[in-house]
Amino acid sequence: MRYSPEHKAQSHEKILSVAARSFRERGGDTSGIGTVMKKVGLKKGGFYRHFKSKDDLFIEAVGRALDETGRGMAEAAKSSPEGQALRAIIERYLSVAHANSPGSGCVRAALGPELARKPLAVRRRIEVLLAAYRERFLPFMPGKTIEEKRTKIRLLFPSMAGVLMMARVVSDPQRREQILMEARKFFIKSFAEK
Amino acid sequence: MRYSPEHKAQSHEKILSVAARSFRERGGDTSGIGTVMKKVGLKKGGFYRHFKSKDDLFIEAVGRALDETGRGMAEAAKSSPEGQALRAIIERYLSVAHANSPGSGCVRAALGPELARKPLAVRRRIEVLLAAYRERFLPFMPGKTIEEKRTKIRLLFPSMAGVLMMARVVSDPQRREQILMEARKFFIKSFAEK
DNA sequence: AGGGTAAGAGGACGGTCGTACTCTTAATTC
DNA sequence: GAATTAAGAGTACGACCGTCCTCTTACCCT
Numbered sequence: 001m002r003y004s005p006e007h008k009a010q011s012h013e014k015i016l017s018v019a020a021r022s023f024r025e026r027g028g029d030t031s032g033i034g035t036v037m038k039k040v041g042l043k044k045g046g047f048y049r050h051f052k053s054k055d056d057l058f059i060e061a062v063g064r065a066l067d068e069t070g071r072g073m074a075e076a077a078k079s080s081p082e083g084q085a086l087r088a089i090i091e092r093y094l095s096v097a098h099a100n101s102p103g104s105g106c107v108r109a110a111l112g113p114e115l116a117r118k119p120l121a122v123r124r125r126i127e128v129l130l131a132a133y134r135e136r137f138l139p140f141m142p143g144k145t146i147e148e149k150r151t152k153i154r155l156l157f158p159s160m161a162g163v164l165m166m167a168r169v170v171s172d173p174q175r176r177e178q179i180l181m182e183a184r185k186f187f188i189k190s191f192a193e194k
Numbered sequence: 195m196r197y198s199p200e201h202k203a204q205s206h207e208k209i210l211s212v213a214a215r216s217f218r219e220r221g222g223d224t225s226g227i228g229t230v231m232k233k234v235g236l237k238k239g240g241f242y243r244h245f246k247s248k249d250d251l252f253i254e255a256v257g258r259a260l261d262e263t264g265r266g267m268a269e270a271a272k273s274s275p276e277g278q279a280l281r282a283i284i285e286r287y288l289s290v291a292h293a294n295s296p297g298s299g300c301v302r303a304a305l306g307p308e309l310a311r312k313p314l315a316v317r318r319r320i321e322v323l324l325a326a327y328r329e330r331f332l333p334f335m336p337g338k339t340i341e342e343k344r345t346k347i348r349l350l351f352p353s354m355a356g357v358l359m360m361a362r363v364v365s366d367p368q369r370r371e372q373i374l375m376e377a378r379k380f381f382i383k384s385f386a387e388k
Numbered sequence: 389a390g391g392g393t394a395a396g397a398g399g400a401c402g403g404t405c406g407t408a409c410t411c412t413t414a415a416t417t418c
Numbered sequence: 419g420a421a422t423t424a425a426g427a428g429t430a431c432g433a434c435c436g437t438c439c440t441c442t443t444a445c446c447c448t
Binding site: 025026027029030102108109110111112113114115116117120123124126127130151154155157158159160161162163165166167168169170171179182183186190 | 219220221223224296302303304305306307308309310311314317318320321324345348349351352353354355356357359360361362363364365373376377380384
């Protein structure tokens with residue numbers, strides 16, 4: 001049956017947010033359209049009224065995830081004590097909470113290698129989304145020129161993503177916490193001090 | 195038909211090395227047993243004479259990959275000029291060649307998030323393999339105590355893996371090269387100097 | 389008020405997946 | 419040299435996959 005435009009917008013929205021979580025939790029290949037739609041409360045038959053392909057959904061979900069996590073981190077930075085913004089970002093990114101909830105966390109740490117394997121056309125659209133994410137953090141980075149700041153962002157986030165990703169492999173919570181703590185110390189010293 | 199023990203060992207070996215490459219290139223979920231066996235030159239029917247499950251193959255393939263890449267990197271370190279071992283390791287890890295050939299490269303950068311999603315029993319066996327990999331690099335790390343060296347290794351490799359993984363998303367070869375260069379500079383300064 | 393339109397259900401499609409089974413046949417063992 | 423054993427082929431299984439198509443039905447527009 002037909003539904004109102006607002007109803008459709010809500011469905012679209014719901015699919016997107018469920019997919020953004022499901023992809024990060026289970027991986028894009030392991031998380032099927034049917035599963036996503038079921039969690040939304042719909043059947044998979046209606047999927048193609050909202051997205052023209054799974055890759056399309058994937059890209060939009062990545063964008064959504066980047067937007068949410070980027071916003072959250074930027075807000076944490078803004079509400080931190082004077083001069084402590086970058087430190088707050090690093091501490092939040094490398095927190096136990098972030099390590100324990102990949103479904104609402106950073107796309108890089110959850111889907112990095114998968115992004116690299118996507119066809120060129122998909123990858124290019126994702127690059128744009130990643131670039132937008134990075135721009136958000138310009139105000140919080142030290143450096144004389146904008147390019148210097150950009151360079152630091154391009155280094156900091158992937159590095160932290162790698163640490164977070166590998167911390168998630170560690171099964172013992174205490175060792176996981178310890179690794180994250182050591183990493184926080186290192187990145188704060190390397191990027192947020194001096 | 196029945197084959198000689200040496201023949202079987204060769205088949206086992208072949209399956210393992212093909213799988214280690216295929217998993218890193220396409221991801222574990224996307225790379226099926228049928229595809230692997232076909233590339234070996236066998237049919238999938240014989241697979242379970244060699245491995246008791248796909249997870250079993252996955253773990254052994256990860257071990258194989260870690261062993262190969264670890265050995266290669268340790269050799270590069272040993273054959274480097276006096277006092278330049280760690281620099282050589284970093285330069286090799288963050289090389290364009292490594293970024294362009296995930297199938298023969300680091301497991302973390304190729305399969306990291308996937309490892310984190312595996313069931314606990316699998317993850318634990320992989321942790322052992324990762325620990326063995328790290329031990330290899332103890333001789334090349336600066337630091338007063340062994341624990342200090344271990345901490346640096348636990349930080350350096352995941353960080354570099356994150357950078358490598360995200361460099362692979364970048365479609366433009368020049369930008370990719372630039373990112374790797376900046377990262378080499380950073381990690382050498384942070385870990386191999388002073 | 390009635391006709392066009394579209395969201396979503398339902399199902400079919402061809403494909404791939406991991407696993408388990410039987411069968412063939414040659415190497416190994418006695 | 420006959421009996422045993424086991425590698426690999428072949429096949430079947432149930433499940434899931436992304437995509438596409440048709441059908442129903444309620445909303446929207448005139």
